Amino acid sequence: MEQQFDLIIIGGGSAAFAAAIRANDLQLSTLMVNGGLPLGGTCVNVGCVPSKFLIRAAESVRHSMHSPFDGVQPKGAEVNFKSIIQQKKALVSEMQSRKYLDLLADLKNLTVLEGHAEFADKNTVTVNGESYKGIKIAIATGSTTFIPPIDGLSDTPYLTNDTLFDMEEQPDSLLIVGGGYIGLEMAQLYNRLGTRVTVVEALDRVLATEETDVTDELTRHLSAEGVDIRTGAAIRRVWQESGMVKADVEVNGQNQTLEASHLVVATGRKANTDSLGLDKAGVETGRKGHVMVNEYLETNVPNIYAIGDVNTHPPFVYTAAYEGTTAVGNAFQGASHKVDYSVLPWVVFTDPQVAGVGMDEEQAKQKGVPYEASVMPLSEVPRSIAALDTRGFIKLIRNSETDQLIGARIVAPEGSELTMELSLAIRYGITVKELASALHPYLTLAEGVKLAAMSFTKDVKKMSCCAG
Known part of the structure; x- marks a missing residue:
């Protein structure tokens, strides 16, 4: 029955x-x-929870090896990779039970x-x-x-985020296929833990749905840390040979052969x-x-x-x-609730983070919205200056006729923490002038939002600290 x-x-x-x-x-x-x-499901078992745990672990290793302060000499970290993965597994189990x-x-x-x-x-x-x-x-x-139809892939061992995060033996090297947010997060964290990482992206840049200023800025910082990023690179064939995974890659009409101990597929969902x-x-x-x-x-x-x-x-x-x-x-319940993602904040958990909400310039152009953008480099934000970490920028996009904020893109350490203020500003029609006049605490990253708003009409480089 x-x-x-x-x-x-x-x-x-x-x-x-x-x-x-x-x-x-x-x-x-x-x-x-x-x-x-x-x-x-994905988030607690193989996605958000394990990846963010490992990102933070890798960040602690990075900080132990690099310091911008003259009086701080980092001594490095002793990494027990197996212990990190085992602690990750314990956290996943605990979160799965609790939540x-x-x-x-x-x-x-x-x-x-x-x-x-x-x-x-x-x-x-x-x-x-x-x-x-x-x-x-x-x-x-x-x-x-999504597993792409690459010649030889079905006969070659490969990993995805479902399996990579459970490996207790640290990979010597990774060849990551895909330059989206999943591929880049994995690339940076494993690079920081001491694995040699190469990212292969078929399009002309990583995070290709974003504007070039965002992708160029992120690529510059990842490359400076040692992540090898190959864009415009089409993989023609992969195979396993002598315990290594190899790939024939065509870059700008030239053929290259790349190899790594492990192949990771991160080509979308x-x-x-x-x-x-x-x-x-x-x-x-x-x-x-x-x-x-x-x-x-x-x-x-x-x-x-x-x-x-x-x-x-x-x-x-x-x-x-x-x-x-x-x-x-x-x-x-007979409800007619529509889902509305027009002001959805989102984050890529690299370091610096990439975050956004609302429209960028290209999207505004496509929708026929009159727009103007202002970019505030972190080199002009007191919090970032004092921390000796000025990687990135805060970009605001406004409707040039109404002065209302319509979008924002951020590349900054912990830049995701700014997205909710900007999301609410867009949702409730707050103008850039109102953002610029709002009191933001001095020496916070959020003050960068105020400075970016002010920069539509003023040269903040010629202003004193806290000037309104």
Whole structure:
């Protein structure tokens, strides 16, 4: 006999748990089917948590070896790589228990099944040979690394973020395919821990969706630390030889052969939808298998929703959780809440960090918005000057007719901490003049926002400290 539920959630990550918690609040009978990563999904198991732990570990090594202060002579660090990875694993286990597994006892209306779910029709899924029917179904199966069709790759051992972070023996060298945020974060952290790293990017620059001033600035600092970045580099073939991975790469019409002890693939993400049987439910998918949804998170099938990395929206853990809650409200409370990511803040956790919110110049141009940009180098920000670390800049983009802030891009150590002020300024229509007149504490990085706002009309180089 088919078992009946108000809601069936396929997946066990952040979007799924947010949906389950909201459904429990509404006293909806809910089935969660998890058949991929352990409960908690990408973020806690193989994504955000392990990567940020390792980034901080690598940063501590960097600081122990480099100091800009004349009176501080760094002595270096003794790195026990295996111990770092083991501590990472313990943290992941603790976070998975605290933020996911321990919550299950309080979700009285939730049933959790381990197994692979496949649609039988738009209201029915099969799991482990049993059928389950739901009034509404939420697809929350997440995404995984997209594996490109490179000649020889299927016969060559390679790693992804799912497997690299669990290696307890430190790689001697890494050849990372892909210059997006995942590839760059991995490249810098392993380089800082003592692994020789080469990044190969087919496009003409890393983080290619960003403007050249951002990518050039980041590339300069990563290269200065020793990360070998090859852009405009198309990999033609990979193979394993004498315990090394080798790659034929074409750069500007010239062929090169690169080699490393390990190959890492970081060429974007694809949705985990291949074996869901979406055709049986009539659900439409797009590029790389992502489920197409409208602004209410509905698929083309009225009772089926898609939330988190599996859909076409920005793939962040905080958007996934937001979507899980929103979808349940729309599905069962008659709500019509639209997801709006026009002022979504985002971060790349390199050092310096790259962060942004709203439009950049090219996006404003494409939308026909009259714009003006102002760039404040950190060499003019007192906090950065005093810290002897002036890497990066703060760029504000305003509507040149209304003076309202419409976007920002930041390259700065801990620059992500500025994004919420800027996000709220854009959302609530705060003008650049108002930002410039607001009191920002002296010797904070946030003061750089004030200076960048002031620089639309003043030359801050000719101003005294704290001048308004």
